[in-house]
Amino acid sequence: MAQSSGFGGALYEGLTIGQKRAVTAWLFLALPIVFYALVRFYPTAQAFWLSLTNWNLLTAPGFIGLANYQRMMVDPVFWQVMGNTLLYLALGLPLSLGLAFLIAYHLDRVRVGHAVIRALYFIPHITTAVAIAWVWRWFYQPVPVGLFNEVLTVVGLPQQPFLRSTTQALPAVLVPAIWSLLGFQIVIFLAGLRAIPQSYYEAAAIDGAGSWQILREITLPQLMPTLVFLCVLTTIGLLRIFDIVYAMTGGGRAAPGGPLNSTKPLVLYIYESAFSSFEMGFAAAQTVVLFLILLAITMIQLKVSKK
């Protein structure tokens, strides 16, 4: 024992300072790496394998090649949920980021009660999606109950079906989804705004720049890294939208994602394929597609940000 440690010690002593540092660093990193490999990478790799099988939880998975992918290509529901998902993204990303920036930009100027207001905006971020969903569901109810229709009738407008309409349901679900994204985005935007050196603004003020020129030529370019970071996170979040849709459209006799799949996002379809139809292979194939889309979009956004 003493001898082996002596030998190891001699080996360690023989390393350069740089090598010793590297050894120490890897020792510290070893545990998280093992953990990550087991908890993250292994299941991911497993999903790739499962997507090539016909596993139904009961029998052993049998290799069926690309059959799951072929089925996906001709499945109208798959294309519909894909369209829904991209619509969530296409509407939700600009709207949430735009709103969050607008609020953060003005909040940055508020000097009194800044901390309190910021905390208020952060609340949606720490509230569970289910609670948010049920409150909004109640807002969307018809007249004696629902807030929005109440307001509409008071001002003399016709009631709207909201969650019961195949055209209005998706935007109606998206609104609380955006609202719950705002808190985090605002806080990150605020941090980004605060990090811009005050002297840039002072120099601009002396140079006579108006608020539009300052916004366009100083604030926005300086905020670019923040913006890209939020873009990536929000894109990933919206492409994986699930809980809020499930909680707002499901429950009772209604199948979640309705009416008529009009609000159903990809992740919900994956969930149903896996745990209602027990088609694990088909579900896995869809997760692989989602994974590839996420990867591609993230790569594009990071590349754009380098410019």
Next chain:
Amino acid sequence: MAAVALLNLVKRFGTTEVVRNLSLEIADAEFLVLVGPSGCGKSTTLRMVAGLEDASGGDIRIGGRLVNRVPPKDRNIAMVFQNYALYPHMTVARNMAFGLRAAKLPAAEIARRVADAAQMLGLEALLERRPGELSGGQRQRVAMGRAIVREPDVFLFDEPLSNLDAKLRHSVRTEIKKLHQRVRTTSLYVTHDQIEAMTLADRVVVMRDGRIEQVGTPLEVYQRPANVFVASFIGSPAMTLLDGVVTAERSVRLSDQVSLPVPERPALTAGQRVMLGVRPDDLTVGEAVGDSMVGFHAAVTVVEPLGPGTLVTLDVGGREVTATTDGRRLPSVGQVLPLRVERERLHLFDPDTGLAL
């Protein structure tokens, strides 16, 4: 171009007064330097002139116009910041043109002014680079360029050289001086470096604790400091200050062995305590000759060769004085040397008020 006048200027942050009743006139085309130790309110004063801070009291006039309530952009000033405040995502050319774009000048005019300034500052080759790709000295010049293209009435500088190394500082200082001799724009320059102040200024304003201690040409504040603070702040190495007592023969007794005849001052009375100041540059090694010089002897404690000259610290009755000698022969520690100084170069201060006598 314009004159700047400050009248009883006051700045308070909460209850602390950081600029106290400061009055100052800067003539048209003058280069005025505010100098003082860290935290004395130089930047705050400058920022009030720029309009970046509101004055708590008093008047600020630029070209005769009261500007206390005028926003920075309408004061027709340009400012060079300590960290240059160059926009990192813009090229040098776009940085320099920023204020001109704000003023909605025609593109041709913008291009002409940027080209002129770039030529004046030797930045032509760098116009398409970004600030991150420039050296400290080049960045500094871009910051100056951004100020020049605006053709303002007044230049404001807040320690523009403090991020440069000593050698570069010297050459950029010379550039600034040349530039001012060329464009003759009224300039207010803040620094805590007394050498910068001396070399650049038409007039120097020495500040302490939000107050002006003395205003004068560089030679005035060097040769006739108004008080002990200015005397010790201006000049490097610093003036030696020694306590003494005036004797009946119009000398100041520094120790049992050393009494120095001092210049005529009507206020001196026998037995009065005074503070005697002598600059190391004025106190040299050698026997006193003629009536105008006074001399004494002292033992060497420290020898510091600087190259062109040597600083010698000597012991006078238990206190240290610093003298200079030429760099050719180094005295040795313990050696007793003769020292001499022109009598008129001796400074006398009241030890209680600190004021020059």
